[in-house]
Amino acid sequence: MNEAANNTELKLPRTLDLAAAEGLLETIRSRLAHDPRLCVDASAVELITLPCMQIILSALRTYGQMSVVRPSEEYINAFQDLGIDCREQQALDIDVAVSANVAADTDRSPQTEESPMSKRVLTIDDSKTIRDMLMLTLAEASFEVLQAVDGLDGLDVLDKEQVDVVITDINMPRMDGYEVIRHLRGNSAHKSTPILVLTTESEADKKNLARVAGATGWMVKPFDPERLIATINKVAP
Numbered sequence: 684m685n686e687a688a689n690n691t692e693l694k695l696p697r698t699l700d701l702a703a704a705e706g707l708l709e710t711i712r713s714r715l716a717h718d719p720r721l722c723v724d725a726s727a728v729e730l731i732t733l734p735c736m737q738i739i740l741s742a743l744r745t746y747g748q749m750s751v752v753r754p755s756e757e758y759i760n761a762f763q764d765l766g767i768d769c770r771e772q773q774a775l776d777i778d779v780a781v782s783a784n785v786a787a788d789t790d791r792s793p794q795t796e797e798s799p800m801s802k803r804v805l806t807i808d809d810s811k812t813i814r815d816m817l818m819l820t821l822a823e824a825s826f827e828v829l830q831a832v833d834g835l836d837g838l839d840v841l842d843k844e845q846v847d848v849v850i851t852d853i854n855m856p857r858m859d860g861y862e863v864i865r866h867l868r869g870n871s872a873h874k875s876t877p878i879l880v881l882t883t884e885s886e887a888d889k890k891n892l893a894r895v896a897g898a899t900g901w902m903v904k905p906f907d908p909e910r911l912i913a914t915i916n917k918v919a920p
Contacts, residue, residue, distance in 0.1 A: 804915065
């Protein structure tokens with residue numbers, strides 16, 4: 684990533700673990716509000732976990748002038764392990780559709796002008812950080828976003844609200860994503876509601892379980908904001 688001179692810098696700490704994720708999100712938001720050309724100095728990073736990677740990736744995609752400078756070897760390797768060349772800000776190919784007719788179109792750019800506020804998305808995830816990142820990404824694309832903290836909470840929301848798309852995690856307390864999908868497909872009101880799975884899981888047998896349960900598509904965290912928006916627009920035009 685290229686360093687821009689005279690820009691405000693935010694120096695990342697040595698350890699970016701789960702506990703640091705929420706604070707990192709708020710810090711980046713606050714700094715970007717004052718200077719959208721924020722430079723994030725990653726030279727000291729020795730450990731970075733998935734939630735923090737997701738925050739940085741989403742912020743880079745959402746705020747075009749933000750950049751990461753002087754990435755440490757550990758920072759670079761963490762992203763490369765997931766197929767991302769962070770030095771070139773290359774998009775990550777993470778969409779794995781489990782339903783043949785909704786495979787993500789890699790050449791399609793997000794069309795936010797076709798995403799009115801009337802298009803409602805429910806996100807179900809027990810991670811506050813992921814919920815916040817989904818809210819940031821989807822709200823920027825002019826979607827109306829509802830949130831649930833686990834499967835049972837998600838079903839409760841859907842008993843009261845109508846949505847166009849459901850995005851659910853798999854591993855959650857009280858009710859996992861598979862059960863959420865089965866419950867929704869067993870409900871006549873949600874027989875055709877697009878359900879996207881967003882999870883850290885990538886094993887073929889787990890994807891097949893989601894397909895059999897009735898999932899529309901499968902995406903692996905960390906998600907690429909542009910591809911997520913394009914996928915939503917594809918499954919719920």
